[in-house]
Amino acid sequence: MVIKRSGVTEPFSREKVISGVRKACQGRPVTEDALAVLGQRVEECLRASGSAELSTHDVGLAILGPLKDLDVVAYLRFASVYQAYDGLADFEAAIAELRGAERLPTAQDEGAATAPRGGPAAPVPAAAP
Secondary structure (H helix, E strand, O other), X not given: OEEOOOOOEEOOOHHHHHXXXXXXXXXXXXXXXXXXXXXXXXXXXXXHOOXXXXXXXXXXXXXXXXXXXXXHHHHHHHHHHHOOOXXXXXXXXXXXXXXXXXXXXXXXXXXXXXXXXXXXXXXXXXXXX
């Protein structure tokens, strides 16, 4: 059973988990099969806890790990709502944490590997004698 913030209890619903995560995954390359696997992982994690009753907070925590593995953009979307990000500093901290864990490329890294948009860089003029 899941205890909601209002105090009401309801049975755990894998479909509710998938539905919530699907919103965070909108426009991302995430398949329905991947969402189903995530829902199963979350349910297995919660069952393994051995608790007969879990809070919605516990369910959210159980979603974050598998979602981070699935798609970091969807993870940030979900985490920003679930963890009530207040501003850019919260996003920056989450991104820094993700970069530290996975060493995600920065915009500078990506720019160093490719020419700027609009074509190759202009040649540097020779110094005057």
